[in-house]
Amino acid sequence: MAKSVKKAASGSADHSVACAVLSYLLVGIIWYFSDAAMKKNKFVQRHVRQGIVLLGLWIVVMILLGAIPFIGWVLIPVAEILFLILWVLAIIHAATGKDEAMPVLGSLAEKLNI
Secondary structure, three states: OOOEOOOOOOOHHHHHHHHHHHHHHOHHHHHHHHOHHHHHOHHHHHHHHHHHHHHHHHHHHHHHHHHOOOHHHHHHHHHHHHHHHHHHHHHHHHHOOEOOOOOOHHHHHOOOOO
16 A cells, blocks of 8 residues: 655645655755755655666666667667656656655665665
């Protein structure tokens, strides 16, 4: 069962959802590391970790596929579509306030110590 972000009267829930959504666009990662309140928020922390893992995995996969002649070059568009799907799903989860780990990225992200 997915947990949701509880609404706070001060609007901090709105800021945490915004930071979580932006963490998949790199802006939220910068926001997270520059704002002490965001570092204490477990919801934002989960999405920032997943955003870092998604970005890092995308970079590694693109470098590896780009280094493989012909077959790798053909697989790059397929990988891009898969990463786009993961990225959109992650943003939807963050925007709706779902505090749950993504299927594969979540287990990798939990190992990050940020």
